[in-house]
Amino acid sequence: MNFNVYLPFHKKTKKGEEPPKPTRLGRAARAIFPSTFFSDPVTGKKGLVRRVLQNIGTTWHSSPWRRVVQAGFFLAFLAFFCWVCWPYGGTNYAQHRESKEKVAAETFLILDPLVSLSTAIASRSWVWSLTAAGILLAVCIFIPRGFCGYVCPLGTVIDLFDWAIGKRVNRFKLKDETRGWWVNLKYYLLLACLVAGLCGVLLTGFVAAIPVITRAMLFIVSPLQMGTARGFYQIPAWNWGHAVSLVLFAGVLGLGLFRRRFWCQYVCPSGAVFSLGNLFRVTERKVESSCISCNKCVEICPFDAIKTDYHTRTSDCTLCQSCGGVCPTHSIKFVSRWDFSNLKKEEAPADATPSRRGFLAATFAGAATALSVQRLFGASVSDTAPKELPIRPPGSVPEQEFLEKCIRCGECFQACPNNVLQPMGFKQGLEGLWTPEVNANWAGCESGCNNCGQVCPTGAIRALPMEEKRVARMGLAFVDQQTCLPIAGREACQMCVDECHAAGYHAIEFARVHVKVDEQGQPIPDSGFLAPVVLADKCVGCGLCQTRCNLINVKAKHLLKETAIRVEAGPGREDRMSRGSYVELRFQEKKKREAAQPKADADSYLPDFLKDK
Amino acid sequence: MRTIAAALFLFVGLGVASGQAAKVPPPPKPKTKAEVLAMIKKVGATPPDWFAATPLNFPKTLDLTWSKPPPGSPWDPNKKVGQFIWTSINENEARWKEGIKFLHHMLTVNKDKPDIVKQVMGALGNMYHDLHQDWARAAFWKQMAGETDTLELAHCYFKLGSKDMAVDILTRYGADTTRFAQVCRLWAEVGDPAKGLKLAEQMAASIPDAGNLAAGDICKTMGKFPEAMGYYQKVLDAKSGSRDLPQNQKRAQGSLDALKVADGLDLKKVPDGKYTANSIGYTGPVDVEVTVAAGKITDVRVTQHHEKQYYSSITETCAAIIQKQGAKGVDATSGATITSEAIINATVKALPKK
Numbered sequence: 001m002n003f004n005v006y007l008p009f010h011k012k013t014k015k016g017e018e019p020p021k022p023t024r025l026g027r028a029a030r031a032i033f034p035s036t037f038f039s040d041p042v043t044g045k046k047g048l049v050r051r052v053l054q055n056i057g058t059t060w061h062s063s064p065w066r067r068v069v070q071a072g073f074f075l076a077f078l079a080f081f082c083w084v085c086w087p088y089g090g091t092n093y094a095q096h097r098e099s100k101e102k103v104a105a106e107t108f109l110i111l112d113p114l115v116s117l118s119t120a121i122a123s124r125s126w127v128w129s130l131t132a133a134g135i136l137l138a139v140c141i142f143i144p145r146g147f148c149g150y151v152c153p154l155g156t157v158i159d160l161f162d163w164a165i166g167k168r169v170n171r172f173k174l175k176d177e178t179r180g181w182w183v184n185l186k187y188y189l190l191l192a193c194l195v196a197g198l199c200g201v202l203l204t205g206f207v208a209a210i211p212v213i214t215r216a217m218l219f220i221v222s223p224l225q226m227g228t229a230r231g232f233y234q235i236p237a238w239n240w241g242h243a244v245s246l247v248l249f250a251g252v253l254g255l256g257l258f259r260r261r262f263w264c265q266y267v268c269p270s271g272a273v274f275s276l277g278n279l280f281r282v283t284e285r286k287v288e289s290s291c292i293s294c295n296k297c298v299e300i301c302p303f304d305a306i307k308t309d310y311h312t313r314t315s316d317c318t319l320c321q322s323c324g325g326v327c328p329t330h331s332i333k334f335v336s337r338w339d340f341s342n343l344k345k346e347e348a349p350a351d352a353t354p355s356r357r358g359f360l361a362a363t364f365a366g367a368a369t370a371l372s373v374q375r376l377f378g379a380s381v382s383d384t385a386p387k388e389l390p391i392r393p394p395g396s397v398p399e400q401e402f403l404e405k406c407i408r409c410g411e412c413f414q415a416c417p418n419n420v421l422q423p424m425g426f427k428q429g430l431e432g433l434w435t436p437e438v439n440a441n442w443a444g445c446e447s448g449c450n451n452c453g454q455v456c457p458t459g460a461i462r463a464l465p466m467e468e469k470r471v472a473r474m475g476l477a478f479v480d481q482q483t484c485l486p487i488a489g490r491e492a493c494q495m496c497v498d499e500c501h502a503a504g505y506h507a508i509e510f511a512r513v514h515v516k517v518d519e520q521g522q523p524i525p526d527s528g529f530l531a532p533v534v535l536a537d538k539c540v541g542c543g544l545c546q547t548r549c550n551l552i553n554v555k556a557k558h559l560l561k562e563t564a565i566r567v568e569a570g571p572g573r574e575d576r577m578s579r580g581s582y583v584e585l586r587f588q589e590k591k592k593r594e595a596a597q598p599k600a601d602a603d604s605y606l607p608d609f610l611k612d613k
Numbered sequence: 614m615r616t617i618a619a620a621l622f623l624f625v626g627l628g629v630a631s632g633q634a635a636k637v638p639p640p641p642k643p644k645t646k647a648e649v650l651a652m653i654k655k656v657g658a659t660p661p662d663w664f665a666a667t668p669l670n671f672p673k674t675l676d677l678t679w680s681k682p683p684p685g686s687p688w689d690p691n692k693k694v695g696q697f698i699w700t701s702i703n704e705n706e707a708r709w710k711e712g713i714k715f716l717h718h719m720l721t722v723n724k725d726k727p728d729i730v731k732q733v734m735g736a737l738g739n740m741y742h743d744l745h746q747d748w749a750r751a752a753f754w755k756q757m758a759g760e761t762d763t764l765e766l767a768h769c770y771f772k773l774g775s776k777d778m779a780v781d782i783l784t785r786y787g788a789d790t791t792r793f794a795q796v797c798r799l800w801a802e803v804g805d806p807a808k809g810l811k812l813a814e815q816m817a818a819s820i821p822d823a824g825n826l827a828a829g830d831i832c833k834t835m836g837k838f839p840e841a842m843g844y845y846q847k848v849l850d851a852k853s854g855s856r857d858l859p860q861n862q863k864r865a866q867g868s869l870d871a872l873k874v875a876d877g878l879d880l881k882k883v884p885d886g887k888y889t890a891n892s893i894g895y896t897g898p899v900d901v902e903v904t905v906a907a908g909k910i911t912d913v914r915v916t917q918h919h920e921k922q923y924y925s926s927i928t929e930t931c932a933a934i935i936q937k938q939g940a941k942g943v944d945a946t947s948g949a950t951i952t953s954e955a956i957i958n959a960t961v962k963a964l965p966k967k
Binding site: 418552 | 669705
């Protein structure tokens, strides 16, 4: 079994020596491409491919496949992220919207095993993305920690940062051989996250790789994308939550000033899951006895995965194979774990394993953070002040479970047309940070869209089919009986009613108010105003009514200080279910309502006393 | 209730007609008196096809005895049947079928009180007439309520195919003393607009707002727009009149504006130049700049807006206005109707009227 995919170090054949036989792949390539592409082993002249790769950089030259795969995954990540964003025009609106539903923007999030693992632990329930994470971990038995080297978009961004900035700033650099207490930080962080999860608080969103990069994209790239494509006025206001997320991201990148991919090697808890998975690896990097101890492999290794005796730190090696390509004696191979032929002897002492003290501290820290977050900075789940309760996306599970399941990745904000969903700041304490909240003053929930549930990687927002989403209640609209323009007798206004009808909910109807009566006590037609009345059994709390009231009456005309129709959440106003059908719920409610009404005979059109006539 | 319903019938009827220069509906197929009466009897005794499927839905607090509210008592649609119908049923098309179901329920509940039964039957007739435009059932219930010569009944007979029966009732009225000039309007509708107009002018001498409004409406349905605009202007100029003066002036203004949009723009008289105006769109004002050169709209541009979901409405609507050389006949882009309409309205506002 041989897993070598690197580009071997180019050597000139010595006199009398047979030139190395090209591999089957090599022979096929030579048959297709012109000979100038390939190096000549006899003269030692480098081919075009090698020269080009060398000009790009050493890592491209030594292990081009890895870089190509990495770039491919990164482009896929970018494409998913930007494409899921709302359409920028076009006449075929409905089709455009439907096409967005199929964009698998959550792909990378479900691949991050820590995302599904920690949400499953915190909410004590099955999370659908565990399947994807399980499959990935199984693949990684063959490519140990391959996710980190080949797939992870955060890793790629860190690589880019290290290349553009990290390598130019040397004042903070650690010496190559320095390995402090922090080398096992990722395991402690992983343990702390899981312990906090056990205590019912989900901290993983702060540190897990894919949520960190997704949020960074959301807060940096997305506003630029939106702003340039559709105008900067379309970008919602920022809050302190954005700042915290960006500082965190800057910190992740900034670690690169100490050492290349410092975050990935020592800190990333998602990486720690893969490192633990490496215990079950079937392949690994091995060094043959032909090694001349030139140290080139140690210099190129981005993961500090090569010990001083050139053997492998198997828990850290991502099989990027850069070392293989720079080895002048072709002594490095990527083979079965149980292949022991021609090996160089191990000389360096084994690395210190993570300490018991560290694990104890991590356990304690996880629990303490969880408890303090709950007690001191926790979200208020109870129904004390409905105005303060956040309005969650349609199909959100019950609030406590929601807080345990929402990984705070922000993918739902990106998928949400017009940014109805916005990241919460510290309104609900630390526990509510970055969770999605409906800002109905900014925009209303599009009646034909169910994207947020489709992209949610953990099931905090259920992936509802359209017919279910349309009846899932997020809240209930209330008309302010003091300020509403027609009710206050100020002027005619029916924007909320029009919006509701246009969206197809028909949940606001008219009532004529301030009717004038003539001398006979008869109402004067057209007198007074038509005022909105919300039908509680039809309102789903989409907030389209509030948006319009805010944009026109509050913002454009300055008639009101606050919207006169507002969506409020809370028990009885929203459906928060972990399972079950909303359509069925509505049906049962309707049956109950009809049962409560006085019975009308089926053939009561003509009452008995008329039938005789 | 009768006056309420009478008023409603006019508003519903005219509401349909007032939007654009109305198309006169084709006259109903003529029928003999006996045919019409037989039809009323046959259809009226059967429920409409949606009747069984319509839920019974009304506030539990309602006083189903329909006692007459004492004068000066507060308006309370949750208690008083008449006010409930007025405030909630009439104003919401979605409730019109429920309204019929409710009145039938009222009939059964009050079967032992003949005067209330009669009142309910009248209300049923009005509701079928005003809201559902179900002429046969309206006439049936009106007859059951004991009406013989009301204007609504005449209208039903005409709609069912007997002009003679309608005229028979109408001639009994002579001059128009009704609050909304129903007599004039009905004359015009049954096919004698000249007589209607004459009566309206007579009425205008004493009640300028109601008379002129009716005259304007009649002219509009006849396609005599300049005359209609003249009458509407008279309504606006009236210093006093009926107690409905403010409402009538509001309606006259609305019709006048609609006519101006439809008829008032002559591009050849508009001097070359750029004209700007704004209109409220989805999220605030939409600024539009219209360029006119040599009697033609050469360019329409949205200069500023803060719309969120405008899709292609901006380019499409502007292009459509240039193509049609005006706002007339330009459809709003689906998906962004409000933005589209704002552009159309702003264009109309921007161009100077003659």
